[in-house]
Amino acid sequence: MTGELTRRALLHGLGAAGGAGAMLAAMGALGLVPGSQSHAFRAPQPGDFSLTGRSPKRVVVLGAGIAGLATAYELRKAGYDVTILEAAKKVGGRNLTLRGGDEITEIGGVTQEAGFRDGTYFNAGPARIAQWMITMDYCRELGVPLEIFVNSNADAYVHTGGKSVRYRTARADTYGYLGELLAKATNQGALDADLTAADKTNLLDLLREFGQLGEQFTYEGGERRANTGPIPSVSEVLGYRIPQALFWDLAHDQAMPMFQPVGGMDRIVDALAANVGRHRIKTNTPATRITDNGREVVVEYKNGSIKADFCVATLPPHVLARIPGSLPPEVVQSLGSGFNFSGSKLGLEYGRRWWELDEDIYGGTTETDLDIRTIWYPSHGFHERRGLLVGYYHLLDQADSYDALAPAARLERALKEGEKVHGPRYRKDLLSSISMSWRKRPHIEGMFTAGLQGGLLEQAHGRVYLAGDWLTDLVAWQAGAFESARKAVLLIHERALKEN
Ligand SMILES: Cc1cc2nc3c(=O)[nH]c(=O)nc-3n(C[C@H](O)[C@H](O)[C@H](O)COP(=O)(O)OP(=O)(O)OC[C@H]3O[C@@H](n4cnc5c(N)ncnc54)[C@H](O)[C@@H]3O)c2cc1C
CATH class of the missing domain: 1.10.287 (Helix Hairpins)
Incomplete structure (x- = not known):
């Protein structure tokens, strides 16, 4: 998110x-x-079975995204016989990092190859992790090294109404005028019915700090805005058309510090897959039918089938809803009831880190009122020669309108927009680019799904269990996918310890 x-x-x-x-x-x-995630989790262990005289069961997991891999990882630790079927040729699902030579083919057939030089990577899906998420626990346990992800940077810009203002300046001016106006209202008695005299004194003290106000509670600029030109008028500041650009990094899931795996988000996928055992993961193998006959589950795929005691389906809900088999109709209806968001990202590789060299920007994002919405600067590789920017990251209508174009036209449109923020240098040292449309990603067909109706999705349906970020409060976060995997694993384990 x-x-x-x-x-x-x-x-x-x-x-x-x-x-x-x-x-x-x-x-x-x-x-x-505001919430947080529980870190308490007792992973099933092989020893649990010796206490009951039973043995670990066979489980087939559908989908090798984070939810599927984490399910398989936890079950393997307890000795379960696990097989993963993954439709795509690569594991990871939405956790997708592109490097030079990687190809993506969209639904509709358009293929792009990443032309990145050695060492450049593009997190086309997830890119950041908040410190309170259980994704951090998995990185620790799996030995995936982390580094700081600079989510917001006071020296990046807010671009609105055709002007770019440093984030620190835009915020200082906004806080300043808000402080001044509220102080004025307080001093003119507008809050007398709400505040005691002591409250008013305390409020004025607070506002003086909040807005860096002068003696007379007026905003006259201050060191926070870093001497970046004349102070705009109050009307200009209130006219910023993207007020959310000033506060988004206060959100619980966006506040610094945030983290990223060193070398690419797919380091998490690699570590999970290695621990599960690559030989247990069948890629290029879409499940085509799921049948639960009461004693076991049979999953069919092209040229074969597999039987297991339990199945965990981690496909995107709208994709799972289309797979025939024995899931009850009300579950299928529930799976199809969510709102599936489009979302798109553009990776721009440059031969010169001009944002550092010419504009003193080291990581963070510029929020804009343009149709690219945001530009991200890299949080790693500082002072190296090359670097990769995210040239757009948007969803819904903006994503749809870019997705409708051919990759070259997407690039051209995004460069024109980016030039409004950074001028001609935005185009100058570009080496290569690749655009990711999640709506057009085969087997996934969207960025994320939210708002599913019906309470059926958290239960077992016979021998079939469900997992995926869409089943949790953390939609569109890997932490949600991990959490749902833990839930499914605990439910299966509890049952496996009882069943013959
Ligand atoms: C643009 C974008 C930005 C994001 N940003 C962040 C972020 O910064 N931080 C963060 O933590 N999270 C972020 N997320 C969310 C995160 O990527 C997801 O929450 C998480 O990866 C979902 O994992 P999953 O296993 O539930 O689903 P998926 O990754 O969607 O996995 C489903 C898998 O099922 C497979 N499949 C489909 N059909 C079949 C079939 N018939 N048979 C077998 N397999 C099949 C698919 O190929 C896929 O591999 C972002 C996502 C996107 C798209």
């Missing part, structure tokens, strides 16, 4: 698509109430 703007857009999208009911359901699912 990308902060308040995304949440806002998401709710807007849900409101348009599913009405108020869907919107309210999604607000819970989006964790709009």
